Amino acid sequence: MIPLTLFWFYPMLNSFLISLTDWDYISPTYNIVWLDNYMNLIRDPIFHEVLWNTLYFTLGTVIPTIVGGLLLALLVLKNQQGMGMFRTILFSPWVTPTVAVAIVWSWIFEPETGIANWVLSFFGLPGLEWTGSSTWAMPAVIIVTVWKGLGWAMIFYLNALKRIPTDLFEAASIDGAGGFQKFFRVTVPLVSPTTFFLSIISTVQALEAYDQIQVMTQGGPAGSTRTLLYLFYQAAFEEFNMGKATAVATVIILITSILSIIQFGLSRKWVHYQ
Amino acid sequence: MNAKAWWTGSITIGKYLLLTFLSFLMFFPFLWMISSALKTKDEIWQFPPSLLPENPQWHNFLDAWNVAPFGLYMFNSVFTAAVIVLLQIISGAMMAYAFTQFQFRGRNILFALILGSYMLPVAATYVPSYVLLGKFQLLDTYTGIIVSNAVSVFGIFLLRQAFLQVPKELIEAAKLDGSSHWQILWKMLFPLTLPTFATFGLISFVQMYNNYLWPSLIIKSEEKMLITQGIQKFFMQEGGYGMQWPLIMAASSFVVFPLLILFVFAQKSFVSGINDQGIKG
Numbered sequence: 001m002i003p004l005t006l007f008w009f010y011p012m013l014n015s016f017l018i019s020l021t022d023w024d025y026i027s028p029t030y031n032i033v034w035l036d037n038y039m040n041l042i043r044d045p046i047f048h049e050v051l052w053n054t055l056y057f058t059l060g061t062v063i064p065t066i067v068g069g070l071l072l073a074l075l076v077l078k079n080q081q082g083m084g085m086f087r088t089i090l091f092s093p094w095v096t097p098t099v100a101v102a103i104v105w106s107w108i109f110e111p112e113t114g115i116a117n118w119v120l121s122f123f124g125l126p127g128l129e130w131t132g133s134s135t136w137a138m139p140a141v142i143i144v145t146v147w148k149g150l151g152w153a154m155i156f157y158l159n160a161l162k163r164i165p166t167d168l169f170e171a172a173s174i175d176g177a178g179g180f181q182k183f184f185r186v187t188v189p190l191v192s193p194t195t196f197f198l199s200i201i202s203t204v205q206a207l208e209a210y211d212q213i214q215v216m217t218q219g220g221p222a223g224s225t226r227t228l229l230y231l232f233y234q235a236a237f238e239e240f241n242m243g244k245a246t247a248v249a250t251v252i253i254l255i256t257s258i259l260s261i262i263q264f265g266l267s268r269k270w271v272h273y274q
Numbered sequence: 275m276n277a278k279a280w281w282t283g284s285i286t287i288g289k290y291l292l293l294t295f296l297s298f299l300m301f302f303p304f305l306w307m308i309s310s311a312l313k314t315k316d317e318i319w320q321f322p323p324s325l326l327p328e329n330p331q332w333h334n335f336l337d338a339w340n341v342a343p344f345g346l347y348m349f350n351s352v353f354t355a356a357v358i359v360l361l362q363i364i365s366g367a368m369m370a371y372a373f374t375q376f377q378f379r380g381r382n383i384l385f386a387l388i389l390g391s392y393m394l395p396v397a398a399t400y401v402p403s404y405v406l407l408g409k410f411q412l413l414d415t416y417t418g419i420i421v422s423n424a425v426s427v428f429g430i431f432l433l434r435q436a437f438l439q440v441p442k443e444l445i446e447a448a449k450l451d452g453s454s455h456w457q458i459l460w461k462m463l464f465p466l467t468l469p470t471f472a473t474f475g476l477i478s479f480v481q482m483y484n485n486y487l488w489p490s491l492i493i494k495s496e497e498k499m500l501i502t503q504g505i506q507k508f509f510m511q512e513g514g515y516g517m518q519w520p521l522i523m524a525a526s527s528f529v530v531f532p533l534l535i536l537f538v539f540a541q542k543s544f545v546s547g548i549n550d551q552g553i554k555g
Contacts, residue, residue, distance in 0.1 A: 075292065076293065080286075088537075096534065097530065104304075104306070211486045232400075256395060
């Protein structure tokens with residue numbers, strides 16, 4: 001209980017208190033500036049850009065991870081020969097350190113001789129600058145993040161799909177439902193608790209993404225991959241502007257809380273518990 | 275009937291082809307990592323890239339291993355991760371035991387607080403936790419990393435869920451026999467819920483081994499660095515000046531492979547334990 005208080009509850013509160021000051025970490029004294037840090041953020045165009053980047057990154061990772069995870073789970077659901085192996089391979093990226101695989105991906109995205117551009121040239125497409133271009137850096141980071149998280153979402157859906165009673169599908173077949181109808185009328189509603197859970201957890205994870213951004217782009221070029229957490233990191237541990245950093249942290253907490261509340265509210269409407 | 279059998283047959287084949295293709299796509303970065311690690315410096319800069327190295331440079335692995343103290347980094351990671359997992363298991367089990375076996379005031383509020391904090395990003399705690407570690411003189415120490423990770427909210431949930439599955443009568447019987455809480459927890463609940471403990475231990479170990487941002491804030495001296503920091507430092511040095519991609523890929527390989535091997539051996543525990551059932555309150 002003590003460590004939990006020390007490293008969870010107390011910091012959360014303390015973080016908010018620091019956000020009301022102009023503390024620079026080194027000096028022992030500080031002034032209380034009340035909401036100045038927040039006002040500065042609201043006025044700062046960089047902060048607006050960061051909010052937009054965070055939204056882009058979050059939607060760009062959460063939606064493909066969830067949709068892809070469900071489709072993969074449907075593919076490997078039946079206990080046919082070799083499915084265990086497919087599941088293992090599809091899940092394997094999740095186990096590996098983001099820092100190390102992000103390094104491997106930076107080599108794949110290398111603009112001149114990287115294999116990503118070689119694949120593009122196969123289709124007659126011009127090579128991209130990837131992490132060197134402010135348009136393509138974010139998609140590159142998103143690709144790595146989705147690659148790493150897909151298998152993880154798949155495992156959750158596998159568990160959910162196994163819990164669906166088979167007689168529901170039989171009943172739907174008797175009613176003359178085709179494959180697509182069964183998918184949208186039976187499968188999707190019945191795995192909705194998992195979708196709901198995954199969307200919250202993946203959103204929180206997207207807000208916490210740091211490793212791949214630090215390795216691949218350091219928030220650049222021109223701030224195009226700087227998300228809220230990255231801004232937080234730069235403010236706190238590069239500029240030592242603790243007031244600004246903790247204000248950003250409060251914004252992150254606020255967004256997560258609001259999302260959780262909205263999602264819980266919505267869940268009453270569209271989540272079907274059995 | 276025959277047409278139908280033919281149809282389902284070709285669907286199955288199509289599914290296998292699709293799965294093989296997708297698995298290849300997912301696994302390709304690892305293959306590419308090894309292939310690149312075995313190339314010469316000239317070969318790696320060829321375009322179009324060659325899929326297989328012409329003359330595998332096995333010594334790249336040895337060279338990379340010797341350029342930076344990867345053995346030390348790896349030891350640091352495995353050591354701190356192991357201690358953290360042990361502490362998380364003990365603290366998680368005790369908390370879960372308290373939540374399932376004791377009636378105390380504010381139990382539900384406390385649990386809701388913990389549940390809520392599971393949803394909040396850890397990053398929000400970094401500045402105050404950092405300051406706190408500074409006050410205790412724990413920056414740049416193993417103790418700092420270990421203490422600040424000693425409790426896992428995820429672990430409390432998972433174990434609480436497992437303990438709830440154990441029949442109440444068993445615990446009552448043990449109490450009548452005069453067992454202490456400590457004995458009930460470790461002699462009875464622990465063996466009964468061993469698979470959950472194993473799953474949690476493995477997942478947490480992997481997370482701690484892979485952890486990067488928080489340790490890199492705490493640890494500054496070279497000889498205490500974790501493997502994730504070590505590989506990033508190596509990448510910055512070699513990638514920045516020498517562009518030693520083959521060595522970088524070789525180094526990435528021995529950072530990634532221990533985990534892949536661990537995963538292959540223990541995949542059942544990973545896969546069965548990751549389940550949202552454990553999260554429902």
